[in-house]
Every structure is written in structure tokens, then in C-alpha cells.
Amino acid sequence: MEQSVQPEWTAALVLCGLRKAFAREPELGQPPASFHFIVDHARKLLGADSRDYTALVLRTGPTPGLSIREMCREGYGWHRSRSELYRRSRNGAERVAAALQRDGVPVPPALLPAG
Numbered sequence: 001m002e003q004s005v006q007p008e009w010t011a012a013l014v015l016c017g018l019r020k021a022f023a024r025e026p027e028l029g030q031p032p033a034s035f036h037f038i039v040d041h042a043r044k045l046l047g048a049d050s051r052d053y054t055a056l057v058l059r060t061g062p063t064p065g066l067s068i069r070e071m072c073r074e075g076y077g078w079h080r081s082r083s084e085l086y087r088r089s090r091n092g093a094e095r096v097a098a099a100l101q102r103d104g105v106p107v108p109p110a111l112l113p114a115g
Contacts, residue, residue, distance in 0.1 A: 007107045009100040011093035014038060016111050018060035018093075030110060037105070042096045052092030054078070059089040 007013075020027065021035035046053040058077050059068065066074070072082040 007112060009097040009105070009107055011090055011097050013107060013111050014042075014093040014096045014100070015056075015060055015089070017108070018042070018056060020110070022057075022061040024062060027110070034108065034110065038096065038100070041100060041103075041105075042092065045096055045099050046092050050092075051080075052088045052095070055085045055088035056092045056096075058085060 017035045017038040020030070021039045042053060042056055046056070054077070058071060063071065066076060068085065069082060070076070072078050072080070072085060078085050
């Protein structure tokens with residue numbers, strides 16, 4: 001009998017899930033709130049006022065026509081360097097991935113590569 005191996009959460013999957021959670025319109029066939037549990041988990045784990053959570057939201061959330069470079073240069077929501085935004089968002093995503101894995105939350109099939 002073959003056992004199916006559950007995929008593990010990674011920082012890349014967390015970032016992908018957050019992008020889908022913040023998307024203006026869900027993908028075809030996806031319920032609108034399918035990925036909001038990742039946002040909730042991140043907010044609870046990192047703290048809504050933490051720099052890691054802010055970096056995650058700025059990196060993956062909808063922006064008002066600004067690139068990350070422009071947001072950092074203009075100080076829109078982030079008053080530090082762009083490299084720090086990427087570093088903090090990566091660290092936050094890794095912590096969220098570890099927590100989701102530890103809590104036994106399955107990776108949604110929509111986040112997995114096709115194939």
C-alpha cells in the first residue's frame with residue numbers, strides 16, 4: 001500500500017498564498033477567502049505591528065500602482081531599505097511556513113505546482 005506524502009510548507013508557498021489572499025479577484029474556481037487563513041496565521045504569529053508582518057503585506061499585497069522599489073524610495077509604508085524589506089519578508093514567510101507545518105495545516109493543492 002502506497003502512502004501519499006504531504007507536501008511541506010515553504011517560504012515560497014507562504015508568499016504565493018499571501019499573493020492569492022490579497023488578489024483583487026480570486027482565480028477561477030477558487031472561493032474568495034481560500035487563502036485568508038495564511039494572512040490570519042501570519043498576523044497572529046508575527047504580530048500585526050511587527051516589521052516582518054508589514055514587510056510580508058507590502059511585498060505580497062496589492063499596491064497602488066507602485067513597485068516595491070518605488071515604495072521604498074518614496075517611504076510609502078516602508079521607511080527602510082528594499083533589501084531589508086525582502087529580508088524581513090523572507091524571514092517572516094519562513095516563520096509562518098514553520099508554524100503552519102508544525103500545526104499540521106495541509107498545503108492547499110492550488111498552491112502546488114501543476115504536474
